[in-house]
Amino acid sequence: MKTSEITTHDKKILRLSELCKRLKMRAAYERFCAILTDPDACQMPLLDCVIEGLEYEVEKRDSNALNRRLKEAKICLPNARPDTIDFSIERGLDRNQAEALLTMQWMERHQNIIITGAAGCGKTFFACALTNQACMKGKTARVVRIPLLLNQMSASHQIVETYFKKLKEYKNVDLLVLDDWGIGQLDARSREDLLEIINERYMYASTIVTSVLPVSKWAEYINDPTYSDAILDRLVSVSHRIEMYGASVRQMEQYGGVQKS
Incomplete structure (x- = not known):
C-alpha cells in the first residue's frame, strides 16, 4: 500500500x-x-x-x-540610479525638477529631455539614472554615444537589410539616450541618419540628449539650415531642458577635489 x-x-x-x-x-x-x-x-x-x-x-x-x-539598454554608468544622485553638489540640477522627471510621466507623453553643460558635471549620470528608472518601469531603452551611433549607421549603409535593422533598433526603443551630442563633425550622411532616427521617433517615443554644447550652438553643429530646422523642431519643441554647470564631478573624484590643470 x-x-x-x-x-x-x-x-x-x-x-x-x-x-x-x-x-x-x-x-x-x-x-x-x-x-x-x-x-x-x-x-x-x-x-x-x-x-x-x-x-x-x-x-x-x-x-x-x-x-x-x-x-x-547598455547603460554606461550602471550605478547611476535615482537613489545615487547627489543633490548636495551645486551644478544646476534642481531636485524638484529631477524628482518630477524621475516619475517618467514625460515618457507617457512622448516628450524629450535635453541636458547641457560642461564635461564632467553629471549630464550622463543623470541620463543613465533616468534610463535605469525607465527600465524599472517596464520600458525598453538604449544608451549610445553619438559618435558610435553615426559610425554604426555609416557602416550599415553597405547592406540595405543591415541599415534598416539598425534603424529599427534605434526607432523602436521606448527611450533612446543620445550621449555626447556635438562631439565631432557631421557629414551629409550623418545628418540624414540623425534626422531619420529622430523623425521616426517624433511623437511616438522619448529621447534624451546630453551635450557640452548649449542648444543655441546646435544649428552650427548640424551645419545645414534645412536639417537643423527639422532636427531641432523634433527634439527641442517637446523637451524638458536642464542646463548644468559647475566644476567637473568626475575630476573631483579622480583628483581628490583638486582640478586638473
Whole structure:
C-alpha cells in the first residue's frame, strides 16, 4: 500500500513537471515542489498553494525581464540610479525638477529631455539614472554615444537589410539616450541618419540628449539650415531642458577635489 502511494505521488509530480514545462512555468514548478516537500507548507489550502506558485512565477519573470531590459539598454554608468544622485553638489540640477522627471510621466507623453553643460558635471549620470528608472518601469531603452551611433549607421549603409535593422533598433526603443551630442563633425550622411532616427521617433517615443554644447550652438553643429530646422523642431519643441554647470564631478573624484590643470 505504501509503495503504491509513493508511486502515485511520483506520477503526479512527474505530470506536474510536464504541465509546467509545457506552460514554461519552471519557477512555479520549483515553488510547488518546495511546498510539497515542506511538512508545514503542504498543509496550505489548495488555493493558497496555487496563488503562491503563480506569484513566484510572475516575480521570476518580472526579474528576468528587468535584467534583460537593463542589459539591452547598455547603460554606461550602471550605478547611476535615482537613489545615487547627489543633490548636495551645486551644478544646476534642481531636485524638484529631477524628482518630477524621475516619475517618467514625460515618457507617457512622448516628450524629450535635453541636458547641457560642461564635461564632467553629471549630464550622463543623470541620463543613465533616468534610463535605469525607465527600465524599472517596464520600458525598453538604449544608451549610445553619438559618435558610435553615426559610425554604426555609416557602416550599415553597405547592406540595405543591415541599415534598416539598425534603424529599427534605434526607432523602436521606448527611450533612446543620445550621449555626447556635438562631439565631432557631421557629414551629409550623418545628418540624414540623425534626422531619420529622430523623425521616426517624433511623437511616438522619448529621447534624451546630453551635450557640452548649449542648444543655441546646435544649428552650427548640424551645419545645414534645412536639417537643423527639422532636427531641432523634433527634439527641442517637446523637451524638458536642464542646463548644468559647475566644476567637473568626475575630476573631483579622480583628483581628490583638486582640478586638473
